[in-house]
Amino acid sequence: MVNVRRSSLDLSGQWRIQHYEVGEKRAMDVAAATLDDRFWIGAAVPGDVHGALIERGIIDPIYFGHNDAKSRWIEQKEWWYRTTFNLDLDTSIEEHFELVFEGLDTFATVYVNGHEAGKTANMLMSHTLDVTRLVRSGWNSIAVRFDPLHLHHSDKETFDWSSYTKERPWIRKAAMNFGWDWGPRTVTVGIWGAVRLERSTIAKLQHVYARTKSLSNEQAQVQVTADVQSVLSFRSRQKRKQADIITCDIRLLDQHGEVVACAVSLSVEQGKADVTLNVVHPRLWWTHDLGDPYLYTLEVTLYADGITLDRYCQPYGIRTIELALHNKQGEGRFAFILNGVKIYAKGANWIPADQLIGTIPNSRYRELVELSVEGHMNMLRVWAGGIYEKDVFYDECDRQGVLVWQDFAFANALFPDFNRDFMHNVQQEIEDNIFRLRNRASLAMWCGNNEIDWLYDMKTASGDITSPFYGEHIYHELIPEILERLDPSRPYWPSSPYGSNDGQDANDPDTGDRHNWQVWHGSVYPRKQGEIPVLDYSIEGVTFKNYKIDHALFSSEFGMHASANRYTLEKNMPAGQFYWGSPEMAYRNKDTNHQKGILLMEGYTGIPRDIEEYMNFSMLTQAEGLRYGIEHFRRINDRNSGALVWQLNDSWPGTSWSMIDYELLPKASFYYAKTFFHPVLLSLEHEPEHPLALWVVNDTLEEIRGQLRLNVYDLHGERLHSSLHEVKVPAQSSMRIASVEEAEVLGTKLAEEVMVELQSEGFPAPINRYFLRDPKEVSLPQSQLSVHVNEEQQSVTVTASGAIARMVKLELPLGRTRFSDNYFDLIPGESRTVTLRHPEMQALPLTDLRVYAMNSCKA
Ligand code: BMA
Numbered sequence: 001m002v003n004v005r006r007s008s009l010d011l012s013g014q015w016r017i018q019h020y021e022v023g024e025k026r027a028m029d030v031a032a033a034t035l036d037d038r039f040w041i042g043a044a045v046p047g048d049v050h051g052a053l054i055e056r057g058i059i060d061p062i063y064f065g066h067n068d069a070k071s072r073w074i075e076q077k078e079w080w081y082r083t084t085f086n087l088d089l090d091t092s093i094e095e096h097f098e099l100v101f102e103g104l105d106t107f108a109t110v111y112v113n114g115h116e117a118g119k120t121a122n123m124l125m126s127h128t129l130d131v132t133r134l135v136r137s138g139w140n141s142i143a144v145r146f147d148p149l150h151l152h153h154s155d156k157e158t159f160d161w162s163s164y165t166k167e168r169p170w171i172r173k174a175a176m177n178f179g180w181d182w183g184p185r186t187v188t189v190g191i192w193g194a195v196r197l198e199r200s201t202i203a204k205l206q207h208v209y210a211r212t213k214s215l216s217n218e219q220a221q222v223q224v225t226a227d228v229q230s231v232l233s234f235r236s237r238q239k240r241k242q243a244d245i246i247t248c249d250i251r252l253l254d255q256h257g258e259v260v261a262c263a264v265s266l267s268v269e270q271g272k273a274d275v276t277l278n279v280v281h282p283r284l285w286w287t288h289d290l291g292d293p294y295l296y297t298l299e300v301t302l303y304a305d306g307i308t309l310d311r312y313c314q315p316y317g318i319r320t321i322e323l324a325l326h327n328k329q330g331e332g333r334f335a336f337i338l339n340g341v342k343i344y345a346k347g348a349n350w351i352p353a354d355q356l357i358g359t360i361p362n363s364r365y366r367e368l369v370e371l372s373v374e375g376h377m378n379m380l381r382v383w384a385g386g387i388y389e390k391d392v393f394y395d396e397c398d399r400q401g402v403l404v405w406q407d408f409a410f411a412n413a414l415f416p417d418f419n420r421d422f423m424h425n426v427q428q429e430i431e432d433n434i435f436r437l438r439n440r441a442s443l444a445m446w447c448g449n450n451e452i453d454w455l456y457d458m459k460t461a462s463g464d465i466t467s468p469f470y471g472e473h474i475y476h477e478l479i480p481e482i483l484e485r486l487d488p489s490r491p492y493w494p495s496s497p498y499g500s501n502d503g504q505d506a507n508d509p510d511t512g513d514r515h516n517w518q519v520w521h522g523s524v525y526p527r528k529q530g531e532i533p534v535l536d537y538s539i540e541g542v543t544f545k546n547y548k549i550d551h552a553l554f555s556s557e558f559g560m561h562a563s564a565n566r567y568t569l570e571k572n573m574p575a576g577q578f579y580w581g582s583p584e585m586a587y588r589n590k591d592t593n594h595q596k597g598i599l600l601m602e603g604y605t606g607i608p609r610d611i612e613e614y615m616n617f618s619m620l621t622q623a624e625g626l627r628y629g630i631e632h633f634r635r636i637n638d639r640n641s642g643a644l645v646w647q648l649n650d651s652w653p654g655t656s657w658s659m660i661d662y663e664l665l666p667k668a669s670f671y672y673a674k675t676f677f678h679p680v681l682l683s684l685e686h687e688p689e690h691p692l693a694l695w696v697v698n699d700t701l702e703e704i705r706g707q708l709r710l711n712v713y714d715l716h717g718e719r720l721h722s723s724l725h726e727v728k729v730p731a732q733s734s735m736r737i738a739s740v741e742e743a744e745v746l747g748t749k750l751a752e753e754v755m756v757e758l759q760s761e762g763f764p765a766p767i768n769r770y771f772l773r774d775p776k777e778v779s780l781p782q783s784q785l786s787v788h789v790n791e792e793q794q795s796v797t798v799t800a801s802g803a804i805a806r807m808v809k810l811e812l813p814l815g816r817t818r819f820s821d822n823y824f825d826l827i828p829g830e831s832r833t834v835t836l837r838h839p840e841m842q843a844l845p846l847t848d849l850r851v852y853a854m855n856s857c858k859a
Contacts, residue, residue, distance in 0.1 A: 103193025317441025706762025
């Protein structure tokens with residue numbers, strides 16, 4: 001095997017950091033190769049200053065109590081990173097050296113051996129510096145200075161609108177760093193991505209672009225383009241008697257390593273090689289719910305006169321993706337078409353997995369994507385206020401069969417699209433991320449921004465904005481123009497929500513995607529463009545029952561708060577603060593008006609009286625509320641093609657809309673998702689005093705035949721009614737199977753005294769259970785739970801008696817515990833066996849397990 005001439009030296013690992021006041025030191029002194037930095041603080045790269053200081057015990061963990069506020073001094077300082085490395089230079093060949101930073105947060109000046117190599121001003125992209133003239137044989141040093149942000153924005157114009165802080169618009173940094181309505185201000189600084197020194201000679205592969213152009217069962221056409229960059233100096237190119245003959249081989253290998261398509265000795269002309277590979281009987285990449293996310297390996301090898309110069313080797317999934325904006329009848333739709341199949345997108349919005357982005361271990365990405373799959377999600381939206389995620393996130397989505405809706409990083413603000421330098425910076429960022437992500441099978445769509453077009457109109461109408469739509473040029477000109485050039489293979493949507501007709505605003509249910517913030521935020525709809533927005537902070541205004549009047553084509557955001565799990569709260573709050581209404585609990589809730597959550601619970605469960613009730617009531621409201629909305633959206637799947645919950649995860653241990661809390665402990669809504677997002681859903685549509693409409697939603701590609709059983713129990717588990725209904729539901733559709741009067745199933749009972757159960761017979765679907773009245777109207781008798789723990793099997797069997805046990809929960813004082821089930825209801829006599837595991841622990845200490853229901857004593 002010929003050695004590949006391009007090689008890369010990994011410079012990640014332990015660096016050293018130090019801080020100074022601005023102007024305290026001369027840069028050339030701190031950057032000097034000879035500086036004695038032995039007494040600086042050790043810091044992991046990738047990472048950030050906060051993480052390093054916490055690790056060394058210099059600052060207290062920032063999520064405990066109000067410690068985040070105590071760490072604010074970090075953002076006022078000038079921070080330096082330093083490292084050294086050794087190099088053997090080969091003087092027999094001309095080599096080209098590049099220093100690659102995958103993430104610099106944010107205003108950095110890079111020095112190599114004491115020389116200033118370049119400045120960067122964008123956290124949201126990678127940076128490559130040519131250091132050929134700076135590296136030397138033997139010992140080398142790198143120093144990076146990070147300026148405090150205020151040096152770069154305090155003299156800048158501010159805009160009418162920039163949510164949560166006025167500093168953001170000029171700074172290309174994760175917006176959520178400045179605080180959001182679910183997270184504290186944590187202005188990170190540091191080297192948050194990997195660092196490497198790349199050496200190459202003659203030429204290198206600059207970019208590889210692969211896209212599936214067409215496919216059928218028999219054949220797929222995969223077009224591969226390699227961009228090749230000469231790395232020879234101008235003088236050497238002149239001197240060389242004849243130009244090197246540059247060629248490349250392009251191969252696609254299956255998972256056995258067999259070549260399924262290839263092109264060899266392709267000539268590289270004008271820096272490009274291009275080929276269309278024909279793959280016979282291709283195995284397609286599918287989302288996990290529709291098939292296998294099969295990944296081939298794409299290998300591109302570059303040669304000069306037979307010498308191997310460079311090699312690109314990445315997983316590649318063959319698939320096509322489109323966004324359909326109309327159905328065959330020409331009516332508005334918003335549906336993703338994967339390999340020619342219209343899919344129903346089920347999933348959630350993804351925010352950065354920690355406030356401290358640089359310190360997130362890869363395992364956290366794997367676990368969150370695994371949980372998404374376990375919750376039957378097939379799409380995650382990487383929301384604009386974070387980052388373009390790390391490679392590991394897309395690796396996991398590719399591998400686990402989850403589609404990604406990728407926002408460009410513009411959230412809830414005006415941006416200076418009139419400024420040349422800003423636009424140049426933004427253009428580099430957009431291009432860099434397209435180059436990095438465009439070969440990803442999981443990447444379904446690019447989206448221009450979060451809520452900017454919609455809110456610009458709202459805020460203009462209400463008089464908060466009087467300026468022009470600064471930023472518009474980015475989403476409506478710059479990005480689509482770049483995508484046309486660099487990634488014509490996937491859909492682009494300018495904003496979320498977006499699309500309007502007949503004078504409706506951008507949140508029009510009849511066009512494009514929609515955010516439902518009637519529920520929780522109390523937005524009043526319908527709303528025409530230009531109308532003053534109205535908020536209704538009342539029980540009726542914020543109730544999740546409003547989902548039913550939403551006939552959106554695609555629901556890309558909707559949700560409501562639920563408490564984090566007990567362990568997550570207790571771990572991060574000072575002693576004595578774990579009570580309902582404590583200042584620490586209030587501090588964890590960053591939303592603008594805390595009344596909304598109370599109103600929501602008031603209308604549904606009643607207002608909680610203590611922390612236990614708060615955890616139960618908020619979790620139940622969120623779980624039932626999301627189910628209410630999602631079952632509705634899925635029942636109208638002839639029109640609605642997706643439901644993405646706001647939000648999947650948390651970036652700190654706070655109170656938020658998340659389904660999974662910061663300690664990676666799912667809330668009740670996650671376990672509900674196993675039913676409400678299941679490809680086959682048995683659904684009850686019902687309002688008090690109205691008939692019970694029984695539905696089956698079938699997202700699979702096969703017709704379903706069988707029966708649907710309707711059982712009705714009283715609160716002691718006595719069966720009052722049982723009936724069987726024929727089911728025949730075509731693939732990818734929903735159907736109302738039957739309608740039964742309330743009176744017909746109640747016998748002598750009142751509606752608040754029963755529980756309804758839907759069960760499938762002859763086809764697989766999870767059981768679904770409902771109460772016919774809201775929890776505050778249902779007086780559940782006390783239930784007894786018997787709990788049998790099997791340490792060896794790491795399982796626990798719970799059995800109820802006496803009365804229906806409502807929301808049985810299992811708690812273990814440990815983060816990241818995976819319960820196979822949790823927060824479920826049990827009918828008397830019914831048992832449920834739950835298995836427990838931890839991604840890193842062999843055996844969990846089950847003696848600490850607590851099991852209880854809302855209406856039981858602790859067992
Ligand atoms: C939408 C999101 C986020 C926000 C959430 C909850 O506006 O896009 O900006 O956190 O709602 O308010």
